Amino acid sequence: MNVIIITLKQNDNEDTIEVKEEGTNIQIGDDQYEIIDQSGRLENSGTIVLNCIPVKPAGREKFEERFLNRPKKIENEEGFKAIRVSRPLDSDIYIVLTQWASEEAFRNWQDSEAYSHAHKKRGTDKGLDRDESVLKSKPYHEVYDISEKAL
Numbered sequence: 001m002n003v004i005i006i007t008l009k010q011n012d013n014e015d016t017i018e019v020k021e022e023g024t025n026i027q028i029g030d031d032q033y034e035i036i037d038q039s040g041r042l043e044n045s046g047t048i049v050l051n052c053i054p055v056k057p058a059g060r061e062k063f064e065e066r067f068l069n070r071p072k073k074i075e076n077e078e079g080f081k082a083i084r085v086s087r088p089l090d091s092d093i094y095i096v097l098t099q100w101a102s103e104e105a106f107r108n109w110q111d112s113e114a115y116s117h118a119h120k121k122r123g124t125d126k127g128l129d130r131d132e133s134v135l136k137s138k139p140y141h142e143v144y145d146i147s148e149k150a151l
Helices: 057-068 103-110 113-118
Strands: 003-010 016-022 025-028 031-040 047-054 080-088 093-100 140-146
Touching (some): 031 057, 093 103, 103 140
Antiparallel strands (some): 003 016, 047 140
16 A cells, blocks of 8 residues: 655744545544545645635535535646545544645636636535535635655
């Protein structure tokens, strides 16, 4: 079984966390997840973004269905390397990990038509952000660079 370990560092401090992927399991820091959707191969270079999405227990099925049926346009964006949609094993926070060639590539995706398409339901009655049965609190994201220690 292939195992990859990547050390991440946030831009604004010296703290690091480790990502360890093994088969369909991924550990991010101390938290364990099951990968339910993925594309691309994680590498020891670039930028990783952790989109942290707190989901209510009753909303898990609806949340997962939405992500498993996503348009998959992110995979065609310049600078995209990998995505892991990860179900928490010990918490209520799903992690959508994306890897990019650089932070600039991630920011360009946020300004892209593909991003707008992927988030077109946000703020509408069809968006998960408006469905009180799904989200426990507001999602947030954290941006990390691959630490030189990992190379």
